[in-house]
Amino acid sequence: MTIITNEEQFTLESQPFAEAAPGGEAEQTESPTSEGATSESLASFSPWAEGLTPFSEGESPAGEQEALLESAFEAVRDEAFDEAVSELLAETEDAVGQRFSDESPATAGERERLAAAHLAPTQYAAERYLERLSEALVGQDVESLSDEQLDELMDRVQPELSEVSPAGEQFIGGLIRKARSAVRFVANAAKKVGAAAGGLLTAGLKGLTKLVRPLLKRVLSFAIGRLPAPLRAPARLLSSKLFGESEGFAETSAEAEAFEAEREGEAFAISPAVSRDTEALTESFDAALAEALVSGETGEVGFAGEGEAEAEGESEAAQGSSELELLAEARGRLIDALAEARSADEVAPAVEQFIPALLGALRIGINLVGRPRVVGFLAKFLGKLIGKWVGPQLSGPLSNAIVDTGLRLISLEQIEPELESEAVPAMLAGTIEDTVRQLAETSEYELEDESLMRAATARAFDRSVAATFPPSLLRSGVQRGAQLGGRFVTRKARSPRPYRRYSRSIDVEVTAGIADAIDTFGGVSLGSSLRAAGLTLPARVRIHLFQATIGTSLRRIAAIERTRSGVRLSSSQLHPLTPRAAGLLLKDPGMGVAVPAEFLRSRARVAAGQRFYWLEPLDQTLLPTVGGPGRRSGGEPSQGWVVVDTRASVIRVGLFFSEAETQTIAAAIREGRSEAVLLPALTKAYDGLARRFAQRTGRLRIRAELEQSEAVSRLPRVLDRIPPGAVAGLTVALRRWLLPAFAMWSREGSAEFARASADPRNGVTVTATIRSAPGLDLVRQAASGALSAASLAALASGRAFRGAPAIAVTAHPGRRRP
Numbered sequence: 001m002t003i004i005t006n007e008e009q010f011t012l013e014s015q016p017f018a019e020a021a022p023g024g025e026a027e028q029t030e031s032p033t034s035e036g037a038t039s040e041s042l043a044s045f046s047p048w049a050e051g052l053t054p055f056s057e058g059e060s061p062a063g064e065q066e067a068l069l070e071s072a073f074e075a076v077r078d079e080a081f082d083e084a085v086s087e088l089l090a091e092t093e094d095a096v097g098q099r100f101s102d103e104s105p106a107t108a109g110e111r112e113r114l115a116a117a118h119l120a121p122t123q124y125a126a127e128r129y130l131e132r133l134s135e136a137l138v139g140q141d142v143e144s145l146s147d148e149q150l151d152e153l154m155d156r157v158q159p160e161l162s163e164v165s166p167a168g169e170q171f172i173g174g175l176i177r178k179a180r181s182a183v184r185f186v187a188n189a190a191k192k193v194g195a196a197a198g199g200l201l202t203a204g205l206k207g208l209t210k211l212v213r214p215l216l217k218r219v220l221s222f223a224i225g226r227l228p229a230p231l232r233a234p235a236r237l238l239s240s241k242l243f244g245e246s247e248g249f250a251e252t253s254a255e256a257e258a259f260e261a262e263r264e265g266e267a268f269a270i271s272p273a274v275s276r277d278t279e280a281l282t283e284s285f286d287a288a289l290a291e292a293l294v295s296g297e298t299g300e301v302g303f304a305g306e307g308e309a310e311a312e313g314e315s316e317a318a319q320g321s322s323e324l325e326l327l328a329e330a331r332g333r334l335i336d337a338l339a340e341a342r343s344a345d346e347v348a349p350a351v352e353q354f355i356p357a358l359l360g361a362l363r364i365g366i367n368l369v370g371r372p373r374v375v376g377f378l379a380k381f382l383g384k385l386i387g388k389w390v391g392p393q394l395s396g397p398l399s400n401a402i403v404d405t406g407l408r409l410i411s412l413e414q415i416e417p418e419l420e421s422e423a424v425p426a427m428l429a430g431t432i433e434d435t436v437r438q439l440a441e442t443s444e445y446e447l448e449d450e451s452l453m454r455a456a457t458a459r460a461f462d463r464s465v466a467a468t469f470p471p472s473l474l475r476s477g478v479q480r481g482a483q484l485g486g487r488f489v490t491r492k493a494r495s496p497r498p499y500r501r502y503s504r505s506i507d508v509e510v511t512a513g514i515a516d517a518i519d520t521f522g523g524v525s526l527g528s529s530l531r532a533a534g535l536t537l538p539a540r541v542r543i544h545l546f547q548a549t550i551g552t553s554l555r556r557i558a559a560i561e562r563t564r565s566g567v568r569l570s571s572s573q574l575h576p577l578t579p580r581a582a583g584l585l586l587k588d589p590g591m592g593v594a595v596p597a598e599f600l601r602s603r604a605r606v607a608a609g610q611r612f613y614w615l616e617p618l619d620q621t622l623l624p625t626v627g628g629p630g631r632r633s634g635g636e637p638s639q640g641w642v643v644v645d646t647r648a649s650v651i652r653v654g655l656f657f658s659e660a661e662t663q664t665i666a667a668a669i670r671e672g673r674s675e676a677v678l679l680p681a682l683t684k685a686y687d688g689l690a691r692r693f694a695q696r697t698g699r700l701r702i703r704a705e706l707e708q709s710e711a712v713s714r715l716p717r718v719l720d721r722i723p724p725g726a727v728a729g730l731t732v733a734l735r736r737w738l739l740p741a742f743a744m745w746s747r748e749g750s751a752e753f754a755r756a757s758a759d760p761r762n763g764v765t766v767t768a769t770i771r772s773a774p775g776l777d778l779v780r781q782a783a784s785g786a787l788s789a790a791s792l793a794a795l796a797s798g799r800a801f802r803g804a805p806a807i808a809v810t811a812h813p814g815r816r817r818p
Contacts, residue, residue, distance in 0.1 A: 016462045072290035074703045075185040080817045081174035082282045086604050090555050091167035092118050092223040097559050103225035103495050111224040119216050122168035126175050126212045129159040134205040207292025227276050271362045271608045273552045279604040323361045324496035324551045330357030332494045338425035344387020352379035361550050368440050386428050426493045427468050434464040488547050499552040502545035512537040514584050520575040521603050523692035523699050528637035532658040533622050541615040548610045554603045577611035601698050635659045635762035636815050640689035643818045644702045646780035651770040652818035655685040659762040666757035674750035682742040690731045722782045725796030733801030745809040752811045759813030769808045775800035
């Protein structure tokens with residue numbers, strides 16, 4: 001008589017596979033399996049060096065200085081610079097990828113040297129410009145100069161760009177904007193800190209110059225397929241100021257990383273594909289610059305331990321984090337073990353050896369660290385369920401079903417050798433990895449209770465096999481996207497940056513209504529993105545699906561995938577497959593993945609398990625890629641931004657129109673139909689922008705200077721401290737102010753738009769500057785958390801915004817963020 005334990009009974013009843021594999025023999029009763037089976041993230045504000053702090057030793061963290069530090073950060077923060085860093089990274093990565101197709105450790109040194117040579121002209125030009133700017137400002141009384149006079153003074157210094165690449169020019173342009181913001185901040189804030197502006201300005205520009213080199217080193221690390229070396233743990237005082245941590249903040253590197261992982265896990269509830277990304281990098285850059293501006297001290301910046309590494313001649317590649325490479329090696333060993341296993345008993349030990357490497361690469365793997373009971377159960381659970389597919393069965397129904405689900409479509413013409421020889425073990429390894437990742441994302445309390453832990457494991461396994469196993473082998477209740485008939489196949493499974501591609505592509509017609517109802521990264525509509533790429537809607541397209549794993553970046557997917565004509569993709573052609581997008585495009589919301597807003601703000605940060613799609617036109621041709629690899633095909637899509645600066649009582653609204661929309665509007669203006677076309681376009685652009693304010697996509701930014709008595713909470717997002725009701729009231733007030741101004745400008749100033757459209761730069765930005773706007777004092781109070789119930793009601797109802805501010809509308813060629 002066979003005795004089935006409670007644990008085995010749970011697994012037997014919850015296993016997701018069909019009773020018998022289609023086309024294969026029924027399971028033998030004596031087999032082991034037949035008896036049963038067992039987040040928004042705040043970017044790290046760690047200083048670039050331990051000694052870099054805005055306050056001297058022993059000085060108390062006064063509220064005024066905290067507020068000044070936040071003001072400095074907000075002054076230099078520029079999302080356009082984030083984009084410039086991403087473009088420079090994409091360009092450098094492409095330069096390396098043209099010479100090296102793999103990311104093996106054996107080629108790390110050569111890849112590093114090639115990337116360094118590509119970045120060298122940019123580094124030299126950037127540092128030389130900042131040095132010359134600093135020299136030009138020596139002895140200048142910047143406090144007495146107006147903004148216009150400051151601009152005129154800084155315009156005299158221009159960078160030398162003769163040998164700089166296109167992305168390098170964009171990067172230096174971002175540094176120029178950042179330097180100007182720093183100069184203006186120092187000029188306006190010198191009196192508040194009781195120091196001479198000249199000294200603060202010199203230190204700030206010197207600090208900015210010293211930050212360029214470590215920033216580009218981190219770009220280099222990303223470009224050669226490694227994560228940048230971790231920054232040092234934050235000093236206790238700085239952590240207390242920025243994050244409100246207690247005096248017991250962990251001092252050691254390991255404790256600091258564990259704390260960070262735990263905090264981020266609570267914010268994300270889902271693991272990032274990589275633990276460090278370019279968005280966090282640029283925010284740390286801005287934080288370090290803010291510290292230099294406030295303290296008047298530049299400190300030492302760079303990698304932790306950089307000086308020692310350079311003294312010993314250690315290469316830059318060696319300084320980078322190896323967690324993804326270690327995971328790739330462990331994944332390769334798991335694939336080999338699964339390929340060689342002859343029974344289920346041989347699977348559990350291989351899984352147990354693989355889990356520690358996976359947890360080392362997971363940002364929130366802290367949930368499973370130090371839980372041998374959970375890890376042991378998980379290894380046994382997965383070993384028994386996966387074990388039914390190892391051994392002689394590899395040549396049976398599973399391998400046949402894999403080929404039947406369209407494996408050849410992955411490589412278009414023929415099956416790649418790695419896919420053919422490792423199709424089954426790679427799929428099993430992917431299922432194991434995805435299940436463990438999901439369990440690591442499980443809430444703490446679910447891992448404490450045995451029943452909840454088993455249920456969470458079963459759910460995670462069901463979701464994993466639904467994505468990776470052929471639908472024909474699964475129970476109907478587990479199947480997802482069964483009508484599509486495909487599965488996600490791991491590509492480059494043994495590399496540090498693998499990803500998954502769906503084995504079938506789907507042909508659909510995308511109408512204008514569908515495209516405009518779907519948002520892509522940054523709150524931009526899919527319709528705007530497609531029109532900017534030169535598509536006319538409706539359009540027949542072929543949808544290709546992808547899924548991120550640990551290590552995936554959209555740049556990596558774009559570098560490997562090709563169109564039918566052999567042209568490589570741009571990362572800007574990849575869009576998030578949310579449940580809404582999947583419902584509208586595929587008629588199956590279940591094929592989409594819901595992720596926190598943090599993973600929808602930009603393409604620089606994506607989540608493990610997040611899905612994406614690429615629309616390949618079937619009867620139209622995309623415009624040629626502008627600006628090189630990684631840049632958007634056909635130019636930027638229409639989009640907009642609002643910046644509310646309560647310090648200067650100014651609101652700036654920027655509405656960018658893509659080149660296609662710009663030329664349509666300009667043609668109507670020349671025909672005398674400006675009011676009929678320009679005004680509706682402006683109204684539609686603002687309304688579309690306003691709908692995205694609540695999504696925290698970066699389209700609405702609020703800058704607030706806080707008073708000494710007001711508590712400073714976490715630095716990165718002032719908007720997160722504004723109650724939704726206040727944002728809604730401001731949104732309505734902006735529309736009431738803007739539309740009459742747009743109507744007047746459409747009648748009297750439309751020629752300015754037409755002139756801007758003739759510029760060689762793509763698209764036109766219409767900027768509305770709103771001065772003396774009522775209600776901004778209450779918005780500042782809302783940012784500080786000092787808002788009374790009556791004031792909140794006044795903001796939400798719109799009473800606080802009664803009045804008529806002064807509004808000036810202008811047009812500029814190209815995309816110009818306010």
